[in-house]
Amino acid sequence: MEDITADAFVNRDDPIPTIILNKSTQGSRTPSSTAANSQQPTGHDSEQSDAETTPGSWRKHGGIRGRFSALKEKARLQDQLVEKLLAQVVPTDDDMTGEFFPDDSPSPQKKNGDSASPGTTEKPNFNLTTMSNNFRRFNARIGVVFVFQARAIRVLSWKKPTHTLSFLAVYTFICLDPYLLPLLPLAILLIGVLVPSFIARHPAAEYGNPSDEQQQQALLMMPYSPHGPPLAPAMQVRPAKELSRDFFRNMRDLQNCMEDFSQLHDAVIALLVPRTNFSDEALSSALFVALVVACLFMSIAANAVPWRLVFLSLGWGVTCSGHPAVQRQLQAAHERHVQPQEEAAMGWVGRWVERDVILDSAPETREVEIFELQRLSGGGEWESWLFTPSPYDPLSPARIAGDRPSGTRFFEDVLPPQGWEWSEKKWALDLWSREWVEERIITGVEIETEGERWVYDIYDERADRVGIAADNTNANTTTGAKGKGKEYEKRPSWEEGDDWEGRRGEWRRRRWVRLVKRKNISKDAVVS
Structure with a gap:
């Protein structure tokens, strides 16, 4: 076994010097x-x-x-x-x-003997x-x-x-x-x-x-x-x-x-990351504004820049700076002229950032809504049903599909959206019921403009008759099969008594609103 491979590309000169940045x-x-x-x-x-x-x-x-x-x-x-x-x-x-x-x-x-897709290879x-x-x-x-x-x-x-x-x-x-x-x-x-x-x-x-x-x-x-x-x-x-x-x-x-x-790698991270990761929001915001201005300027003036002379000057400058005599002159000029003014320049930049860059320290706030849904009982009384994120109007997809509304029964169980927290202590009743009804283009409802601001379903007599007939059929079938059965209680009609306020359906809802603000996410939570 020889010490030197004659036909191999190997650096047989001095070792490549290790760069010491600091x-x-x-x-x-x-x-x-x-x-x-x-x-x-x-x-x-x-x-x-x-x-x-x-x-x-x-x-x-x-x-x-x-x-x-x-x-x-x-x-x-x-x-x-x-x-x-x-x-x-x-x-x-x-x-x-x-x-x-x-x-x-x-x-x-790939597993289980599956063939690899075109353009991909299996790696161990x-x-x-x-x-x-x-x-x-x-x-x-x-x-x-x-x-x-x-x-x-x-x-x-x-x-x-x-x-x-x-x-x-x-x-x-x-x-x-x-x-x-x-x-x-x-x-x-x-x-x-x-x-x-x-x-x-x-x-x-x-x-x-x-x-x-x-x-x-x-x-x-x-x-x-x-x-x-x-x-x-x-x-x-x-x-x-x-x-x-x-x-x-x-x-x-x-x-x-x-x-x-x-x-x-460490030098680039130490130079760029603290200035671009918004740990110092004022400095990163100032850098963002400067880059936006530079992008706008370059999009207009890039065609007028003599790029040939620019690259020619940069190439000659970088190459000439590698000469030992030029390096000594540059080092002396840096120590004599640049270092005394470096702190003053950084101080001026810091004062400009502190004076002109204004940050909104208040967190972002938004309004969330929840609908209180009640249902009419067989005795003619309204029963609290759910707090649901949708109004469950007569033409909603869930209502048409026959699905039951989803939500929670108590106000205390209503949680803010993920990443947000409550900005107010209590829920507030929305007194402008007509606005959110018209905004959603909801039809087949009656709006209460005073009092508790309920939005009622309009009574559908044809649907109610179909339901009564179906219930009577089920009741007779049960009585004939078992020989006895409870007599069917007919639903109260809106026209049979004076206690009913108009022709209203079996559901009503009203809207509650509350402010939320963005939650402060700690660094530990992000890492985890």
Whole structure:
């Protein structure tokens, strides 16, 4: 097993530097990670450190290849042991499927042999062995990303000014003529992939020792000739071998990139979340107004902005700021001019927010309603029936379907809507019965404009006769079957006595109203 995989994309230069955004973040690291980063060498020291920690050093100090197989066998046994332990803690497949894929979202994993829908693939659940294998495969192939990152850092930090100036030249051409942008990936494929592959297949001839001065002159005078048959095998891209020096270089860069992402994530959260989550409602409201104004301005003036010059200036500015001399000047200017005025500017913004941003501290209030429903008894008296959210009028769907009204019998059992609480202590009777009847376009009712403001059903004589006939039929059938029965009591008619106030039906209702306000939801309740 070799220490270096020649055909693998691996960052063999200096380790990618870890970005330190602030001192507090650096101090919050664990002691092990801090010690590892502080002891990490660069340059030739990095090569020496890799040689001391990789299998190549074991071979130099008398190690044997059997050590590798022993390590793999030990790792496999550890994976199996930890997997059995996790099986006792991690939920089963059904529980995990329900947790990560709620009922309203389709799960990518099918059960009971169901075929997967088109465009979806089945994914396995968490498994320690699969996780370990996938990480090793990923780490062996991620080197191309680190190579690109290292080269980008080298270009932006002016390690080789000619490369940086070439990048700025290409960037300038693209900014001044954006139609050249589709040409860029084609040129990269041509110059960065095909040309090196051809040169690797047709290498240049070597003439003697390059350290000899005469041979160097001969090499300079001898032009490169692409003619002739291929002299070397085609270039291949292979993943880095496990437990090789390149494999550990990828792990080193992956470790540093994870730290960079964590610091960048924490910095963005610390910068944006307190200003956008309305924990400080005045500041978030001011930011909202500023963004609305900016959106309106950009919707009008975006066509007039010279975007080519803007992107050209930004690109040159960012690239030039990476030069060491420019960084020193910017740091000195920031300490000399920006820092003294930063507190004054933030204080001015704070005073403007406090003075001009006015918040409505009173909670939102609304009016809720409930209908008191009463029914006429057989003795001609009104009985309290229910407190219901609907008036149960003669043409309501529930009334036509023959369903009984739903609600509660007592005022105390009426609850406010979810997320609201009572703003008033008592219910108030709505004295404007005609308004809510006309608003709902309710017909077949009689409105009481004085007194208790009841809304009565109008008596339907035809329906009442049908009901009386049906009741008489049931009574005769019962008497004939049992030989005796109670004589049917005829319903009192509105025309039979003077005690009835007009021709009214068996239901009446009136409306009660009460104010509610939005409930203050605590943070603990939201989290739970």
